[in-house]
Amino acid sequence: MDARADLYAPIEPYDSGMLALDDIHTMYWEVSGNPRGVPVVFLHGGPGGGCSPEHRRFFDPDFFRIVLYDQRGAGASSPVGEITGNTTQHLIQDLECLREYLGVRQWLLFGGSWGSTLALAYGQTVPQRCLGFILRGVFLGRPSEVEWFFHGPRHIYPEAWRRFVEMLPERERGDVLRGYVRRLFDPDPRLHLPFARAWSEYEGSCSTLVPNPELIRQFADDALALARLEAHFFAHKCFLAPNQLLSNMYRIRHLPASIVHARYDMVCPIVSADDLARAWPGCRYIVVPEAGHSVWEPPVRAAVVSEVEQFKRHLSKQATAPARRSQRAS
Numbered sequence: 399m400d401a402r403a404d405l406y407a408p409i410e411p412y413d414s415g416m417l418a419l420d421d422i423h424t425m426y427w428e429v430s431g432n433p434r435g436v437p438v439v440f441l442h443g444g445p446g447g448g449c450s451p452e453h454r455r456f457f458d459p460d461f462f463r464i465v466l467y468d469q470r471g472a473g474a475s476s477p478v479g480e481i482t483g484n485t486t487q488h489l490i491q492d493l494e495c496l497r498e499y500l501g502v503r504q505w506l507l508f509g510g511s512w513g514s515t516l517a518l519a520y521g522q523t524v525p526q527r528c529l530g531f532i533l534r535g536v537f538l539g540r541p542s543e544v545e546w547f548f549h550g551p552r553h554i555y556p557e558a559w560r561r562f563v564e565m566l567p568e569r570e571r572g573d574v575l576r577g578y579v580r581r582l583f584d585p586d587p588r589l590h591l592p593f594a595r596a597w598s599e600y601e602g603s604c605s606t607l608v609p610n611p612e613l614i615r616q617f618a619d620d621a622l623a624l625a626r627l628e629a630h631f632f633a634h635k636c637f638l639a640p641n642q643l644l645s646n647m648y649r650i651r652h653l654p655a656s657i658v659h660a661r662y663d664m665v666c667p668i669v670s671a672d673d674l675a676r677a678w679p680g681c682r683y684i685v686v687p688e689a690g691h692s693v694w695e696p697p698v699r700a701a702v703v704s705e706v707e708q709f710k711r712h713l714s715k716q717a718t719a720p721a722r723r724s725q726r727a728s
Contacts, residue, residue, distance in 0.1 A: 404696075404703045405455035411466075417499060419470060419492055422483055426474035427467040427496055431459035436529070436713050437505035439465040439493070441513030441520075443535070445484075446627030448473025448620060456508070456703055461710050465505070467496055469516075472623050479623040481583075481630040486539075486637035490520045497527060506709060510534040510693050510702075511666060512628075515636065515643070518674075521653070522646040529713065530654040532705050534698070535663060535691050536671040538643050539636030543670060547632070548574045551604045551664050562600035565593060579629050590622070597625035604664045607690040647677045654712060655681040656705035660689035660698050682708070 414428035431454070438457055442449045449466040457464045468475040470492055471484050493516075497505065506529045509517030514533040521528045537543060552559035563571050570577040581593040595618050602617030603609070617624065631637065639645075655678055659671035668685070675683040684705065689695040693702060 404700045405452070406457065406459060407455070408451065409454055409459050411454075416476075417496060419488075419495065420483060422477070422480060423470040423492075424476050425467060425470055425492060425496070427465065427500075429463060429465055429500065430454050431457060431462045431464040433463060435459075435461050435463040436710075437463045437465060437500075437502045438508055439467070439497075439505050441493075441507060441509035441516050442469065442472070443511035443513050444472060444624055444627055445469060445489075445512050445631050446472045446479070446620070446624040447512070448475075448623070456706055458707075458710060461714075462506075463502075465496070465500065465502075471627050473620075479626040481626060484627065484630065485634070486516070486519055486631070489516055490523050493520050494524060494527070503527075504529050506530050506532070506713070508532045508706070511537055511691070512631075515539045515638075518643045518650070519638070522643070522649045525650050525653065528650065528653055530656075530709060531650070532656045532658070532702070532709060533671075533674075534658045534693055534702050535666050536657060536659055536674050537666045538670045538674065539638045540641065540670070541635060543666065544575075544632045544635075546667055547665065550667065551600075554664050555604050558600055558603035562596055565596045575629065575632055578625070579633055582626050582629050590626075594621040594625040597621070597628070601628075601665060605691040606695055607660075607662050607688065610692070610694075613692060613694065644673060644677050647674075651678055651680070654709070656684065656708065657681055658684045658686065658698065658701045658705055660686040660691065660695070662689065663691040665691040 409430050411428035411430045417425045440453050448468045454464050471480045507517040514536045566577040582590050584590050598617040598621040602614035657671050657675050659668050684701050686697045686701050689697045
């Protein structure tokens with residue numbers, strides 16, 4: 399473990415590339431850790447957030463084959479911020495395309511925020527490809543959660559909310575999403591860039607229990623892709639049927655899962671994690687008492703790493719069980 403925190407030491411990928419998905423989209427992917435290890439795939443947030451080298455460090459590189467990738471339209475994938483052919487169903491297909499390309503039979507899914515949404519949607523589509531789930535900052539894509547994003551944080555972060563909403567003329571503030579969609583997709587960067595930064599800075603400002611200017615700057619760096627894709631998905635109800643993810647829990651309820659959620663998460667309120675945990679009786683449900691939404695808050699990060707280690711022990715036992723049975727039979 400790295401001395402400065404509870405993460406593993408920095409590593410570099412041993413393989414990476416760009417995978418053509420269709421006539422428009424190309425997806426960045428990378429693999430690090432143990433080439434013969436247990437595959438784990440990291441699903442980033444947003445949509446539109448992208449991965450970073452720090453995300454490799456949640457996993458023991460001697461045990462895991464660590465797969466990171468940027469969802470279509472995000473990060474190093476191209477074109478950045480593109481919404482054409484970009485739906486939840488496309489993202490599920492992309493994940494299956496990557497799994498087949500890498501020759502992975504089954505993998506552990508690690509998803510935070512929007513990544514938890516995608517992990518659940520993917521798992522419910524192809525449960526036979528999943529070893530289990532580690533979900534952090536749960537978001538179920540329901541209209542009530544989207545509504546909270548635009549109005550709930552005003553009661554806790556009124557200054558950040560005012561900066562966000564007052565970008566719009568007063569007559570348009572009754573439908574903030576619609577107003578932002580109009581500006582974010584305007585072809586003139588003099589219009590769409592300030593609105594993208596305002597969106598991203600608002601989300602960054604609400605993501606930690608204690609203000610973190612560095613995190614807000616990081617959100618602003620990826621502003622256009624994050625704002626455009628989040629607005630696109632929110633405007634289309636995340637391309638999910640009503641209550642889809644909870645209704646389809648019967649498809650994955652038999653699989654192991656860890657749910658980590660901070661008590662004071664103001665981006666994705668804890669009620670969603672609580673609803674998911676009650677629909678998944680066999681899961682491990684960890685409530686972090688003093689933190690917000692960001693995985694980089696130390697208590698959240700520590701809880702996530704602890705659950706990854708828990709899964710490592712579980713998967714190690716699974717791997718050794720056939721060998722023990724074979725020895726007894728002989």
